Amino acid sequence: MIAPHKEPVPEHWKDALVLLLAHGSETTPSAARLVKDHASALASRSLFADVRAVFLRDTPHPREVIEQAPNRDIYIIPFMISEGYSIDILIPAALGLTGTLTERISETGRRRIHVCHSIGTHDHITGQIVTMINTIIMDNDLNPQQTSTLITAHGTGRHPDNNHRATWLADHIATSCDVRDSHAVFLEEPPRIPEWPSLVTQDNVIAVPYLMTTGSHATSDVPQELGLSPDTPGFQQSLQTGRTFGPCTIGERKLWYAPVVGNMESIPDVAIDRVRDWDRENND
Numbered sequence: 036m037i038a039p040h041k042e043p044v045p046e047h048w049k050d051a052l053v054l055l056l057a058h059g060s061e062t063t064p065s066a067a068r069l070v071k072d073h074a075s076a077l078a079s080r081s082l083f084a085d086v087r088a089v090f091l092r093d094t095p096h097p098r099e100v101i102e103q104a105p106n107r108d109i110y111i112i113p114f115m116i117s118e119g120y121s122i123d124i125l126i127p128a129a130l131g132l133t134g135t136l137t138e139r140i141s142e143t144g145r146r147r148i149h150v151c152h153s154i155g156t157h158d159h160i161t162g163q164i165v166t167m168i169n170t171i172i173m174d175n176d177l178n179p180q181q182t183s184t185l186i187t188a189h190g191t192g193r194h195p196d197n198n199h200r201a202t203w204l205a206d207h208i209a210t211s212c213d214v215r216d217s218h219a220v221f222l223e224e225p226p227r228i229p230e231w232p233s234l235v236t237q238d239n240v241i242a243v244p245y246l247m248t249t250g251s252h253a254t255s256d257v258p259q260e261l262g263l264s265p266d267t268p269g270f271q272q273s274l275q276t277g278r279t280f281g282p283c284t285i286g287e288r289k290l291w292y293a294p295v296v297g298n299m300e301s302i303p304d305v306a307i308d309r310v311r312d313w314d315r316e317n318n319d
Contacts, residue, residue: 044082045314052085052106053077055306056097056126057114057248059090065275066250067093069297070114077303088114091129098130101148102141109148112309116155116247116296117200120191126150136317149317151309155247155296156200159308163299164204164243165211171241171279171291172212179213183235187228187257188245190221198224201245219245222252228260232286239282240290247297249274261285263292 055077057070070088078086084106089097101109111130115121126132132148139146154160172179186208188201201219209217215237220228231240242261244253254274255265262285265271270292273280277298281291299305 042311047108048083048310050106051083051108051110051310052087052104053083053110053112053306053310054097054100055086055088055114056111057088057090058121058250059092060248060250064093066248069248069295073114073297073302073306077306080303080307082307083110091125101130101146104146105144107145107147109146110151110310110313111148112151112306113153114247114297115153116188116245118153118156119200122150122153135313149310149313151313154302154305154309155245157305157308159301159305160296160299161204161207163301164296165208167279167293168208168212168214168241168243171293172214175239175282175291177239180215181237182214182239182241183237184208184212184214184217185231185235185240185242185261186217186219186245187242187261188219188221189252190224192224204245214241222256222260228257229262231261232288235288238288240288241293242290243293244295246295249295249297253295258292261290261292263290 055070055074060066067088067090074086074088087100089100091097113122113126132150135150137148168184172182186201186205190198198221205217205219208214216235218234220226220231222228226234244257246253254271258265263283267283270280274294277294279291279293282289
């Protein structure tokens with residue numbers, strides 16, 4: 036868990052609305068459960084006036100929630116893995132925002148809409164991924180130097196930062212976990228996920244779905260491109276309950292499929308930290 040902050044809770048938080056903003060999915064609506072659960076856990080801390088989970092592909096649309104909210108301060112925390120296309124382009128366009136701070140005057144008064152850093156880029160998330168990989172190695176009595184890791188990410192040619200974070204994480208894992216090699220592979224740009232057998236050097240492979248929710252990418256697209264059938268008995272249950280699945284045999288290799296990032300119990304603490312980050316970076 037993240038260490039508790041020593042500084043007092045800012046007075047304006049008591050009247051603020053916090054929105055955990057995710058993409059949402061038309062094909063796998065159950066993926067919203069993780070976001071809603073974390074929003075409920077954050078709301079139970081009673082630090083803010085209100086906390087809600089909102090989705091770009093669901094109703095009510097986040098723009099409507101913002102327009103109808105009575106709160107002067109609204110913090111948007113992207114429940115997303117990177118800070119590329121979604122943060123710089125998609126969210127501002129969808130919500131009509133002008134940057135990290137958008138001020139509006141409406142019938143209900145003055146609004147200050149703050150866009151925070153994403154959940155997935157927090158240092159604590161990186162540390163938790165390292166811990167998860169080391170735990171898989173220990174629980175299965177694997178030799179790290181006989182183990183390869185894969186960061187399986189979405190990727191997009193529309194913004195370079197999307198793949199840079201995954202590539203950086205793969206390099207970080209190579210040293211933090213003492214594994215033989217570590218690679219980032221992508222759904223929508225090279226190196227693509229089906230290329231993984233030619234990239235890894237070891238027969239033990241840990242695949243980390245570098246995704247926030249159990250949407251169609253995590254439950255179907257990524258496993259299929261790895262060579263793992265989504266219908267394998269126990270696979271979907273493991274994914275939904277946040278447990279590692281494996282080992283499963285693919286070719287001559289044994290592969291473990293880790294939980295998605297959004298299953299981490301510490302996400303409400305990360306969300307609080309993201310609000311503090313915004314205040315610290317913009318109010319000094």
